[in-house]
Amino acid sequence: MTLWNLFSWAILLILGLFLIFFLLYCAYIHYIHLKYDHIPGPPRDSFLLGHTPTLMKAMKADSLVHELFLQWSQIYGPVVRVYGLHRVMIIVTSPDAVKEVLLSPTFTKDLVYKNAFNLFGVRFLGNGLVTDRDYEHWHKQRRLMDPAFSRTYLMGMMGTFNEKAEELMEQLAEKADGKAEFSMHEMMSKVTLDVIAKVAFGMELNSLHDDQTPFPRAISMVMRGVGETRNPLIKYSPGKRGFIRDVQDSVRLLRQTGKECIEKRQKAIEDGEEIPADILSQILKSASLEKTCDMEMLLxxxxxxxIAGQETTANQLSFAVMELARNPEILEKIQAEVDEVIGSKRDIQYEDLSKLNYLSQVLKETLRLYPTAPGTSRILEKEIVIEGIPVPANATLVFNFYAYGRTEQFFNDPLKFDPERFGPESKRPYFTYFPFSLGPRSCIGQVFSQMEAKVVLSKLLQRFEFELVERQSFDIVDTATLRPKDGVICRLRPRTHK
Structure with a gap:
């Protein structure tokens, strides 16, 4: 037998094996689909790819996938199946399922969280609080972190909230001539970055004063990177190699800076130096008591x-400004409350925050319509019944905050920005409004973020009148968190009190 014949037979063997593997894989997909085809859902784009082409088309068109989920829920009901090759995703808009699943510690976070361990091959969120899928390991971490996020501990951070918010007001005052146009989202991103750096880690980034600091760009790059990873083919695209390198470098910058910050603080503690009473000190103290000072976990x-402390709060504040500028009657009412509670004082006290009731309603309504973290997901370990529909084990349940907040069944006239939904006389939205998630895996930083948001927004309302620049859209862009696409371009002028 000639060498050419051997080569030909080898090629035929490989092709035959590939064909057998492909047919077996198709049979497996057919088996999976048979298990879930009783669940309502949109027609598949193709047998093999399922709904992946529709999802990818929405992403490439800069459309919100979450809007697609909302539409499918409106058409097919509270339990909707979506296929992607052999994986099955179940979009759930059922308050009863929220109560059953999210309040239970037994449901595991799905592979989306596992995929954030690395970002393009560089360790990113690792096994941090958001991404850790092992409940016991997560619970141990959460127990270490809880004291640093208690309401009592955070009351001591009011000085920093005020300090950084005042620096923002000084920057805005330079722009407040009624003519200068600027991105409110950019300014909010800088102040929230400076706050989390100092309050949490004792770092003075001064991004409000220094346009050259690399942190804002690094965070923006990693968030774009997280968003792009939803396209499984991106790492094979030659045109994205430069972008991927930038994302990798940004992750390394953040982790290296964190390592230097943690080591510096650990040395200060060992040397008996006076250390700031910030979140990092509390975390290291708790970790030391538990004898679990693992550097990778700390990083x-x-x-x-x-990222969570900067990105989500900046987005919420930007959306709030956008809606207040679009609703002058709401703006007038919230300004009246700020005038009554805060007056002209510059140092806002913790006790003042609980008196800003209408401002709290505005912030809650902002998160209903624009949930900065758009959803969460869990893996079913055993079959459950949701709204009368059996859902087999191993499916991924998706609880999309965006869809819940814009569903007519849960909120009347859902696209209307109406803070009265959260007024004292309003019916409480049980298991339909949960922008910080619910249950044991709810966001540890929600008190922190809303304290900060209240301080920044109340100072802005105290000092300035603002209007939106014409010809900008009110579209939303998804970069793993939801943010205003055009940045909320504003003009400011000093407020004249009557």
Whole structure:
């Protein structure tokens, strides 16, 4: 037998094996689909790819996948199946399922969280609080972190909230001539970055004063990177190699900075130096007592807190400004409350925050319509019945905050921005409004973020009148968190009190 014949037979053998593997894989997909085809859902784009082409088309068109989920829920009901190759995703808009699943510690976070362990091959969020899928390991971490996020501990951070918010007001005052146009989202991103850096880690980034600091760009790059990873083919695209390198470098910058910050603080503690009473000190103190000072775990949470503490609050504040500018009657009412509670004082006290009831309603309504973290998901370990529909084990349940907040069944006239939904006389939205998730895996930083948001927004309302620049959209862009696409371009002028 000639060498050519051997080569030909080898090629035929490989092709035959590939064909057998492909047919077996198709049979497996058919088996999976048979298990879930009783659940309502949109027609598949193709047998093999399922709904992946529709989802990818929405992402490439800069459309919100979450809007697609909302539409499918409106058409097919509270339990909707979506296929992607052999994986099955179940979009759930059922308050009873929220109560059953999210309040239980037995449901595991799905592979989306596992995929954030690395970002393009560089360790990113690792096994931090957001991404840790092992409940016992997560619970141990959460127990270490809880004291640093208690309401009592955070009351001592009011000085920093006021300090950084005042620096923002000084920057805005320079722009407040009624003519200058600027991105409110950019300004909010800078102040929330400076706050989390100092309050959590004792770092003075001064991004409000220094346009050259690399942190805002690094965070923006990693968030874009997280969003792009939803396209499984991106790492094979030659045109994305430069972008991927930038994302990798940004992750390394954040982790290296975190390592230096943690080591510096650990040395200060060992040397008996006076250390700031910030979140990092509390975390290291608790970790030392538990004898679990693992650097990689500390770095995972450094990155988690840095990004979550900056990005989501900046987005919420930007959306709030956007809606207040679009609704002058709401703006007038919230300004009246700020005038009554805060007056002209510059140092806002913790006790003042609980008196800003209408401002709290505005912030809650902002998160209903624009949930900065758009959803969460869990894996079913055993079959359950949701709204009368059996859902087999191993499916991924998706609880999309965006869809819940915009569903007519849960909120009347859902696209209307109406803070009265959260007024004292209004019916409480049980298991339909949960922007910080619910249950044991709810966001540890929600008190922190809303304290900060109240301080910044009340100072802004106290000092300035603002209007939106014409010809900008009110679209939303998804970069793993939801943010205003055009940045909320505003003009400011000093407020004249009557």
């Amino acid at each position: 995972d949470n450094f990155i988690t807190f840095f």
